[in-house]
Amino acid sequence: MKVTLNWLKEFLDLGNRGINPAEIASMLTMSGTEVKKIEYTGEKFKNIVVGKIIDFKQHPNADKLSVCQVDSGTGLLNIVCGANNFSKNDKVALALEGAVTSQGLKIGKSKLRGEISEGMMCSEYELGFSDESEGIMILSSSCTVGQGFAESLGIDDVVFELEITPNRPDCLNVAGIAREISVLADIPLKERDYDAEERLNNDKDYEIEIKDYTLCPRYCAKIFKDIPKIESPEWLKNRLIMCDYRPIDLIVDITNYVMHEVGQPLHAFDADLLYSNKIIIRTAKSGEKIRSIDDSIRNLKEDMLVIADEKKPVAIAGVMGGKDTEINTSTKNVLLESANFYGPSIMRTSSALGLRSEASNRFEKKLDPGLTLIAIKRFEELLSEITGTKFAGTIYDNYKKTARTRTIGLRLDKVKSVLGTEIEAAQISRILSGLGIKTKIKSAEFAENIKSDIIAAEIPSFRFEDLEREIDLIEEIARIYGFEKFVSAPPAALLRGGKYSFFQKTLRQLRQLLCDSGFYEVINYSFTGAQWLQKVKTASEDQYSSAVKIINPINEEFEYLRTSPLPLMVKNAVNNINHDVRNIRIFEITKVYKRLEDKKLPEEKTVLGVLISGKSWLKSWNENEKAFDFFDLKGVLELLYSRFYGSTPAFEISGREFKFFHPAVSAEIIAGKTAAGIIGKIHPLIIEDLDILQDIFYMELDLEVFIKNSGRQLKFKPIPQFPAIVIDIAIVVDKDAKNSEIVNEIEKSGTSLLKEVKLFDIYVGRQVEEGKKSIAYSLTFRDDLRTLKDTEVDIIVKRIVQNLGRKFGAKLRQ
């Protein structure tokens, strides 16, 4: 919201006190009404005054130029001018030496073709009022010669752009801001007296019927007859423009002006376009429609409040008027509405219709019904002043009064316990009364079980909605007193030990480990769309089918919550590849979400996604390049388990097909008996479809499972004292024989002396039979208590080979 300094001054009794806009802005900001911007509207018209053309003649050396004698108020100036749209005695915007046009041209004395020019007569273009213009701007003859140009137009002002918090509808107007300034800067308010009681409901020419006083506690109206047809005066238009309203016509401009000044929205109907002299405030009937002022048909719902005549709705209460009864060029008689509507109902209607207006924005925050009469009177006052016509007569008022004052007991010791600083009772009283709250100090005997002095605060109607409790008053005191005055101090009981949970700590280590191993962390949105899910073939997988759907997504790409990091991580890979970043090691730690049939909220699980693609080593002057393969990823999995579970393998992977994985490189990760994740190579058809030329490998771990079971029991093992014997064996087995099973068998037959089995070579080719492979292991034997003899080891190795022979038909390779 914007307010101007001159407008505010109309409410402040400054006497001969000056007022500094920057200081005012800082006070407002530091009391909860943030000033976003200050604009000095007169500044750009500095050194531009109202001048009067006394005489002019043709330039002796130029056909298209004239030489004018212009009265600047302080003397006659010689001005050379290229325009010809003026005559003697015209008043003009005269730019003197030192002025700057809106195009940045500095005005100074100069000589134009031999004639001295001591300034410039400005066009609307040069003043910044229009994008182009012909000729100079001719001012109204009522302007005073020598007066500042901005001042004469009523635009020599300071505009404050404010942010009003939703709890302060009383500040959504000039008067409310003036009240804040009054208490902050200790400036008395000018009282305005709008007593209209004697004119309420004096006749029965018009009837106002309110169907539901909860939705509309008060409706005031007044008829203004035979309004002279005149345009809004410049000062009114200019003020509205400075506060971001578009001037329309006199009636609408005054309703906006009054709303902005006192905070009460008004609506003007063309009285002759209403069906009869009866106004009904009711909820809409089923199927009712209205054409709103913005010329669109609105379908009304039965909980929406409307203003109706006896035939049809003529306005959507508090939101927008109807086109059919709108003020128009032939309007003569006006019915002015000044009403109070129930905020929540207005909010529901305006959000259901997607229609927010200055009026609805005020109503939805709950207004004081006391404002209705003030606003009607102010409208009447302004209309009379501007048109020079007197508008007396009845004000129709239908009002079901409810109590709108309350007294709140404020304990002084509570003020201290909340704010941490003691504020004296007298100062509290001064702050509260400045805000319009009457106070009375009562001593501790006021009531039983109360230990400190109490201030009884009487809340006025205009703060009735937001000042309900003791804490509300404490906030008022605090913000006016000044937050900067409260002393910073550590909490009395701060001596505590902070800590991470086991899960949090492990998660951090995991993140660090992956980064240290060369992986970059990505963070994706929690949303994804059906189209992408189908593209990466995860939509129809069992475990991915129970996605949570958002009713009102940004668009279809943001419709489902993720059930796996896979789809968006693949997208990350593709996007980077398309940016020529082709060698990718990324991971993401994120929640995934799964709809549960019997629960209100979905399951949320933290998972890890790891993706690699491209080269693991780049070709370099001393290195050959190497492409990522499945075993690079499996190495990561092994790293994670060995780091967080210890050296014994705590997982196995077992082949299981997933649609999105290459059928032969697709597996499930099993830890104990629990499924802990998946690992595989993205299906080549998906890669082809994504239009990239490199494989992608992906792995996913359920971190709830992984972390819950992790944690190594660390215990020192003595360092071996005796030498080991290392024996290499190479056996020939069927091509499909599984390494894990062979190793299992070796370990089983190897006795406790076998400490390590390491696979070091696999060979398929001419030197072994067709359908077979040679596979070589290095076996480490050691006894912790003595030096082993070769003969002992030979016997064990022989047994291992025998057993492998029996089980896998393995033959020792010669």
Added chain:
Amino acid sequence: MNITDSSEIIKKLAEEKEKFSRDIKEVSSSEDVYKLKVRYIGAKSFIISTLGSVGSLPAQIRPVVGRETNIVKKEIEAVLEQKEKYFKSLQFDLDLRKEKIDISLPGRKMPAGKKHIISAVIEEIEDIFIGMGFEIAEGPEVETDYYNFEALNTPADHPARSLHDTFFISEDTLLRTHTSPVQIRYMEKNKPPIYIIVPGKVYRKDYDISHTPMFTQIEGLVVDKTINFGNLKWMLEKFVHEIFGKERKVRFRPHYFPFTEPSAEVDVSCDICAGSGCRTCGGSGWLEILGAGMVDPNLYRYVNYDPEEVNGFAFGMGIERICMLKYGINDIRLFYENDLRFIDQF
């Protein structure tokens, strides 16, 4: 030889030694050293032949000659050895200098990744608060209307709801619009004293250069017997100084949030213009970074605390905003595009 007096031999030995001392000064290579070795202690040298003939000398001079000759031999040997070592090391050094490499060639790259900047800043903030005695709490991202709004003093018709453009899952379940619901969930399950921070993803329906539909907040909640506004100021000042630097100023500006009262927005002085006003801070000299306030006593009723027995404060901040201010990032959407050229910068 018929010698009965040792003095002749001793004298000759002294001459040998002196000659050697002169000769050794002239050597300039391993070869020269070798030549001297042959000359003075080689098979045909005076010293070695003397030693060889000791047995045939008269018994009374045998020990003297033997001892004196050996002493001279050892002295000469020691000097020769030293010289030999010296020439060897000279050669070795020359050989080493031939093993030249171009040290300007690039090193072999060790793979090293990076945390996402959001994670890194969350960890940094967590560490600061852990150091002040906090724990980290978490809560669901899909929430009920009750926890996200109602129990936070924001009933259905509250005007503050329009500030949150909410994603709905059903009529009364939604994506949390802030991390504040965790305040209620945590207080339901725990009794004061409470010192927690809550990092997490939150969601609002907005998408442009300064809004993403998902962003990250850190919430803080302190509830204890004697907590006041001065304590809130102290803690957040400490935090801001940790994360932005001690030279930055902090100001608390009254504001409104439904679930705190009094409420404040916390600004930090702009580091670009040092508070004098520039484009980044919109001319005000201040940058808003936190929302905070004393816990509204109404919240305590929802979790069965006695508002007369406890006081507390809460605060919340957007991590993206803090990152943007700290690193000069101008488009919030960059955080979630996961362009590795972005992630690699931090």
